[in-house]
Amino acid sequence: MRQVAALAGVGVKTVSRVINNEPNVSAATIAKVIAAARTLDYQPDLHAGNLRRADGRTRTLGLLVSSVDNPFAGAVHRAVEDVALERGVSVFASSLDDDPDREQAAVSAFLRRRVDGLILTTVSESQAYLAPELRRGTPVVFVDREPAGITSDAVVSDNYDGAALATRHLLEREHRRVAYLGDKANIRTARERRQGFLDELGRFGVATRDVPVIEGLHDAETARLATIALFDSPTPPTAIFSSQNLVTIGVIHALRELDRHRDTALVGFDDVPLADMLEPGITVVAQNPQQIGRVAAERVFARLDGDASPAARTIIPTRLIERGSGEIPPRQEG
Amino acid sequence: MRQVAALAGVGVKTVSRVINNEPNVSAATIAKVIAAARTLDYQPDLHAGNLRRADGRTRTLGLLVSSVDNPFAGAVHRAVEDVALERGVSVFASSLDDDPDREQAAVSAFLRRRVDGLILTTVSESQAYLAPELRRGTPVVFVDREPAGITSDAVVSDNYDGAALATRHLLEREHRRVAYLGDKANIRTARERRQGFLDELGRFGVATRDVPVIEGLHDAETARLATIALFDSPTPPTAIFSSQNLVTIGVIHALRELDRHRDTALVGFDDVPLADMLEPGITVVAQNPQQIGRVAAERVFARLDGDASPAARTIIPTRLIERGSGEIPPRQEG
């Protein structure tokens, strides 16, 4: 900026005024400054400005997701980015791999960079460590998972009802040996889905002790192995509810391998790419990651714009998409 | 920091020393400062420090991709992030949607935030606008697409050979009416794939004027419509080469709709999620986005570490994965 000022033959403050479109600069001066800035390829230093600027905004957001190459996270990320772009805000993204240490490290990295707000998919037991930052006024919105140990905005899918809906779909088709394949039980979302599943079984009077509930599945491979193990039984399930997209993919692989994909019903929680092109198509309870991301980002900006209403939980509805796999009837008992 | 210094009863410089693990601070002082920092939940302001710090590094990278919810881009992003994490570097990601204006805006946003390096999938005609930044010493690595108008490092798939390989795969199985469905011709990568396709046809002595070459396809939907149109002909193709993952998905949809998926061969460029679970499985020339991302990030850090060797083009090999769709023989002429 000093160089631009020197080249244009004006003071630095005048350059600052031109860059920021402040009033009370003569047209001639504006032209001189712009020309000088152009020849020097001047790019203002946003962070230096922030140091002094009144609002102290870095126009930066931090986003924490399971992994940036998970399709669900990608869709959330994209929606957040689109909302942020309208405001000239850039987005930091970080993958967690469900590692609480990484969560803390990533949040700390964001905070040191003075992000204006955080959108987090958390994996740690408690997010109490964020309390001081919240008190400082940084908006924090949780997506997909709800916070523990602190109170803040959250945008989540309707996990309980979605899981119940998927389960009901299977039970109404007379399935009784329905297996549950789920993520780690320390994830609240996973617990809610499990509860939706179990409660729905209860409503249909199915004894839950006969129902395989397999948890701690974290990626497609462990889910595949768990599914194969399930069928190594005299009474394998006639239907499967898989509680997460990677788990669903693992189940699909296993059913193919066992050639059980045409006589075992499957409903997955969260949509899976190309699910409609499989044979049978995969019936899912689809979340709406675009909406989750968009609502979360709008929430952050609303807070930044001064919304001081109490922390709210926004529930994004899920939707059952019938594609074939969920409509397979139970095998005849032999 | 001032507050920490006041609370600990020391000078700000001493706090700075403790935060940065500089030597020559007594153990007692260190303890006092750490205690004070903890009670105040002090997070150092990385950007303020950067203003004065000798190396001027923000420990930040900018990544530009087609869209963060494209699976290819997600894999690249993840690989970049993993390399960056080891160095304590955070990553900004931005989606372009093949919009040159967005490219410039995103780069400008990154530059104003003083990223240490850029990893770009470009869409504009020329990246000459980056020349001043390159001169300033900012490492710029292009991924997936090569730069035009400037010289800088690039990490790309072997587009020409990969496309030729896919085409040969079809020609060796006696297909002669092979259609090409490709992305916009102003994308260099797309042109290379087309050329690989056409040259391979030439090597097999196939007259290219009889071969449908359809370009400008940008998403699954336009590709689907183009495929359907292709079959509205007395001599529809017996095989299709689709040059990009979204195009491949569109083709898959169309072939299903037309019930032509069992008698039309298909080889796609770039892998597609769950491609192995379809019937038939989709044969693809797979890129290696993880390796592309990793190599690109390592290149950036090598440059930051002082590597001043001439700009290099790293070619990441592709791999043909046979899954069924590419091995379908030509229909008998009727």
Added chain:
DNA sequence: TGCCGCCCTGACAACGATGTCATATCTAGG
């Protein structure tokens, strides 16, 4: 003509940190 007020403009301090340098304290060796 003289004064008020508006429009432009730049000097200067400040933002939160680090680099430089001076100074105070301590330790060891003669």
Added chain:
DNA sequence: CCTAGATATGACATCGTTGTCAGGGCGGCA
């Protein structure tokens, strides 16, 4: 006991920018 040299610490300038404020020029009005 004195001093050189190491260790520990803080005052101050500085990074690139913006907020504050003062001042110069000029037009309008009494």
